[in-house]
Amino acid sequence: MKQQGSLIKKLRTDRKISQARLAEGISSRTTLSSFENRKTNLSSQTLFDYLDKMNITVHEFSLLLDSEATDQKRQLVQDFYTRYYDRTLTLDYLTSLEERYFETQNFFYYSLYIQGLLLLNRESFLKNQQAYSKEVELVKQYLFDIETWGRFELNLFSNLLFIFDQETISYYLDHGIKKILRYANDPFYANLLSVVILNGCAFASENKDSYLLNKFLLLSHPLPNTPLYFYLKIHQVLYQEIYSYLQSSQLNKEVLRNSLIVIEQAGYQNHNIDLKNLIYAVTSISI
Numbered sequence: 001m002k003q004q005g006s007l008i009k010k011l012r013t014d015r016k017i018s019q020a021r022l023a024e025g026i027s028s029r030t031t032l033s034s035f036e037n038r039k040t041n042l043s044s045q046t047l048f049d050y051l052d053k054m055n056i057t058v059h060e061f062s063l064l065l066d067s068e069a070t071d072q073k074r075q076l077v078q079d080f081y082t083r084y085y086d087r088t089l090t091l092d093y094l095t096s097l098e099e100r101y102f103e104t105q106n107f108f109y110y111s112l113y114i115q116g117l118l119l120l121n122r123e124s125f126l127k128n129q130q131a132y133s134k135e136v137e138l139v140k141q142y143l144f145d146i147e148t149w150g151r152f153e154l155n156l157f158s159n160l161l162f163i164f165d166q167e168t169i170s171y172y173l174d175h176g177i178k179k180i181l182r183y184a185n186d187p188f189y190a191n192l193l194s195v196v197i198l199n200g201c202a203f204a205s206e207n208k209d210s211y212l213l214n215k216f217l218l219l220s221h222p223l224p225n226t227p228l229y230f231y232l233k234i235h236q237v238l239y240q241e242i243y244s245y246l247q248s249s250q251l252n253k254e255v256l257r258n259s260l261i262v263i264e265q266a267g268y269q270n271h272n273i274d275l276k277n278l279i280y281a282v283t284s285i286s287i
Contacts, residue, residue, distance in 0.1 A: 003065055004047065009036035011064075012053055020147050023051060059188060073108060089116050108140060108152070112137050114139055115159050118273045122162060129163075136163050149176045149190055161203045165276065166212055169200075173215050181222065190228035193219075197232060201239040205282050210246035218245060234262050245283055 012022055023032040026049045028287060034040040051061055071139060080097075083089040094116045101110035113188055115137045125132050139160060146153055157172060164172075183189040197220050204213035220236050223229050238259040245251045264272045279287050 004042075005035045005038050007061070007064060008032075008050060011056060012036075015054055017054065018194070022050060026050060026053070059186060063188075076112070078115065084116065084119060089120060094120075104225075110138070111142075111152075111156055115156065118160060118163060132163075140168070141165065143172065143176070146176075148179060151188075154180070154196055158199045161199060166209060169212060170215060173200075173219065176248075177219060181219070183229070184223050185226075187228055190223075191221065194232040195230060196233055201235070202278065203253050205239065205242050205278055208246055208282060210243055212240065213243045213246065234259070234266060235275075238263075238279075242279065242282055251283055251285055253285070253287060260287065 012019070019029045019032050019036075023029045027046050031042070032045070032050070034044045034148065044202060048058060080089070094113050097109050097113040097116070102108070103112060117135060121132070125262075129136070139156065140163075143149075143153060143157060149157075153176070157176070161169060173281070177193075180189055180193065184193065195233060197216050200216035201213060204210075204216060217236065217239060220232055221231075223232065225233060238256060241252055241255050241259070260272055260275060263275065276287055279285065
């Protein structure tokens with residue numbers, strides 16, 4: 001609330017709007033003043049009314065808050081994925097996340113711990129899933145209990161696709177992901193949707209699961225052909241060709257080569273190599 005109050009004050013003064021004018025018809029001037037000076041909290045509806053009067057959307061306000069200051073959880077998530085992709089995610093680090101969960105009882109910390117544990121031990125999990133049954137059940141139950149998913153739930157689901165069976169993934173695509181498609185033109189959700197769909201396409205391809213691959217591809221079809229989805233769309237043709245191969249054992253190498261050329265020209269050289277390896281793993285054909 002403290003950051004919100006100072007940002008509201010900045011937005012108001014930038015627009016040369018007095019406290020009395022902004023508060024008129026919404027709250028008392030004293031309420032606004034106390035909020036701006038970090039002395040009191042505010043109801044969500046009152047905050048939304050202030051923003052509406054200044055012609056600022058809630059999404060814009062959220063982005064401005066992020067640019068003003070990165071909160072502790074966001075910093076922790078950034079650190080977590082940096083460590084993961086740099087291969088410096090250690091058991092000691094994961095244990096510290098688990099300990100923080102026990103201290104706070106906040107599932108956020110435990111979710112990072114579980115993600116790290118399962119991602120680092122993916123091969124072990126696939127060989128002996130029973131050894132991780134407690135952690136897996138917690139994730140499944142958490143996602144099942146949430147009717148409307150946000151960024152946190154989307155990332156959790158997308159990163160741990162391998163712990164779910166085909167039926168469960170299909171259920172979540174129909175009941176969790178599809179609800180978010182209504183926000184497809186929002187830049188915030190465009191990135192999330194792209195990551196979820198591409199992770200899903202890669203996962204389904206690795207497992208040669210044409211049913212799930214088609215489900216993820218169908219999610220991408222109605223998305224607009226705008227710059228927001230450029231990264232997704234340049235992969236869509238490639239995964240569509242893999243799907244065709246899984247259905248017919250026929251592969252159009254020219255289509256795949258052209259797709260890989262576009263991806264490389266877009267600046268994704270390292271990812272291009274990963275995709276070639278994926279294609280070979282699925283088809284035993286070098287491109």
